[in-house]
Amino acid sequence: MRFNFSGLQGIYNQAINDNEKTLAFQLNNGNGRFVFMMFFDDTDDSKDKLFIFLRNINFLVKLKMYGSHRQGTFDVYINEYIQEKIIEELQLNGNHGNFNFEDFLIELNTQIPATYNRANRIQTIRQIWNNLDNDFTNELVDEAERIILKGIVHLPEGKSPREKTLRKAYTYIDANPDDISELLESLKERNITLSWTDNPDLEISFADALMRIN
Structure with a gap:
């Protein structure tokens, strides 16, 4: 499925205007803990990608972003495998009851902060760094x-x-x-x-x- 994380617009534009090259923040939703990361340096292969680290299951989601980010378009494509991983992170039971994945993404999108805090960004990265795989940290x-x-x-x-x-x-x-x-x-x-x-x-x-x- 395709989804636009439009909630990233404010924090993205602030980072670009402030010449910040790294963003990291955590969103808690239900039992899930989702760490969003973006890297903007021209030397990063990860530019224009959204990384979401699922802390409960120690799984890193890597999503290519499309569209004009300045204008609020952050389109990503989430396949069934990634959907199942996100549902696993939420620790939902059985057939997930009345859970609707798109509604969940819409809610998560509204939780994205409009601004960032430099110190919180560093603390967030510190908390998960040792859980990230070596290939990813070597990229960073x-x-x-x-x-x-x-x-x-x-x-x-x-x-x-x-x-x-x-x-x-x-x-x-x-x-x-x-x-x-x-x-x-x-x-x-x-x-x-x-x-x-x-x-x-x-x-x-x-x-x-x-x-x-x-």
């Missing part, structure tokens, strides 16, 4: 094996930090989500990126990273 970050913060790098003029590099901060820096948001905002404003390693002897602290920026 550069050099997934390098997760130890080594330092900062000032980029040459005209070159911007890659979201896939900055995104590691969400899960691999032990700091308050609000502080992480401020860090990433400062990096983007000053055209600085983070450097990562797999050598624990080279690790620097979050405080050290801030000092090197300032």
Whole structure:
């Protein structure tokens, strides 16, 4: 079936206007816990895809989005297999009673927030990161094996930090989500990126990273 998640329009437009490249938020419906994720960086293969992580059953739904997102068109095609997975997430019993899948999607669509919160986004990703399969996490970050913060790098003029590099901060820096948001905002404003390693002897602290920026 085809469905338009039109409720994404507000939060999508806010992210684009704010130059945010990552969205993540959780919707609770019945017994189901649905984590919506979108990634907008031009270097992401996942651009123009909607990811919904079903937390009860640890299953990731990947949906290609069609239409003019700015105008509120987020058409996706949901096959029978995905429908059954979503119903499984809802923990419905037997023949599902009077459950109507399209009515459920309409209700879920109305729950989508109109705006996002940077700190909540980071907290949401942290909560599910270890439950995501390696292939997917490798899509989201550069050099997934390098997760130890080594330092900062000032980029040459005209070159911007890659979201896939900055995104590691969400899960691999032990700091308050609000502080992480401020860090990433400062990096983007000053055209600085983070450097990562797999050598624990080279690790620097979050405080050290801030000092090197300032």
